[in-house]
Amino acid sequence: MEDQEILRKFHDPASRNVAFNQLVRKYQSKVYWHVRKMVVDHEDADDLVQDTFVKVWNHLENFRQDASLYTWIYRIATNECLSFLQSKRRKFFLPLNDVGAELAQKLEADEELAGDEVELKLQKAILRLPDKQRLVFNLRYYDEMPYEQMADVTGTSVGALKASYHHAAKKVEQYVNEHFS
């Protein structure tokens, strides 16, 4: 179902639930993996995905369509992730890079990565990036999102995003090369 059709149905109280159900089914996988890449842990990702879609439900009526629905949902999910990571640091009095260390421990425990040393190093390298740079890296490298769309999601200029991705990619390559035995 097209976004316009979903929005039209959502504005009709009689078909609101159906429209929301369709919206969730359409975007849940993308939102889930976008969040999961940021927080690594499934339980945390599940909470954040639900919070994201609850916010979508609460504010979709006021959605002005000056951005695409997909971009708007991504922006909500991104803000949820960044707030979550920030509150985690505040809660445990952690310095900026220690959440990355905690997430790296979760990576090592992940069965899917066991035995794939290059992939594990790559993921650890990504987790060492600052949150916002990691977000830019994920959107570009994994989601292959165009820079213009990334600018809508992050509220950052295209030029700044290109520079951020370039620096992030260099840092990742450098880390993997230095730590690969």
Place this chain on the structure above:
Amino acid sequence: MNTPFRLDEHRRRPHPPLTPPPDRYFEQLPTRLMQRVQPASAPAWGWLSALSAPLRTALASVVVLGGFAASFFLSPAPAATSSLAQVPQEELVQYLLATDQRLTLADLAELPAAVAVSNTAYLEATPAEVQRELDALPIDEAYL
């Protein structure tokens, strides 16, 4: 590692190879979300939400005042006179005789007279002098 690692040459995946979510996670997520966003049904008190705020306040006041009134009228009031009437005469007499402060007939017959305050002590004059002064005063007929 023989050749330096380069991102462009690394096999790109749609997402990191993390453990996938539990089975049927994406099938159940829409249902769980619908349960979260639907308002909790309260059929017994649902009609209250339809009332305006002032009306709800007035209704609450009526209920509270009604409760007070009901408790006042329904509770058995302990009447002092009726409960005293239920005490047998003999017990009353025994109680009065047993108390330390007893009334005598003299107490009942005579009321203590008010102590007359005499101001004669303040008059430095003999009765004859007083009488003479009184006789000298003009007497208004209206007083007679």
